[in-house]
Amino acid sequence: MERKQFALGDVVEMKKPHPCGTNAWKVIRMGMDIRMKCTGCGHSVLLPRSRFEKRMKRVLQRSPQDENRAGGV
Numbered sequence: 118m119e120r121k122q123f124a125l126g127d128v129v130e131m132k133k134p135h136p137c138g139t140n141a142w143k144v145i146r147m148g149m150d151i152r153m154k155c156t157g158c159g160h161s162v163l164l165p166r167s168r169f170e171k172r173m174k175r176v177l178q179r180s181p182q183d184e185n186r187a188g189g190v
């Protein structure tokens with residue numbers, strides 16, 4: 118199973134979809150907390166990194182500007 122790796126600009130799927138029905142979130146800020154934005158309605162949420170990692174299911178779309186990531190896709 119793939120490790121949970123994510124980077125700024127990635128679009129990720131969470132265990133629970135947003136109430137708007139979309140389950141694709143774009144990571145727009147990384148740090149101690151992760152800010153992600155719903156690609157459906159534009160709503161943004163701030164989550165502590167640990168919680169984000171628990172809720173995240175997988176990466177849907179790798180950020181194109183992150184081609185240097187070790188391991189590749």
Ligand SMILES: [Zn+2]
Pocket residue numbers: 135136137138139155156157158159160
């Ligand atoms: Zn939404």
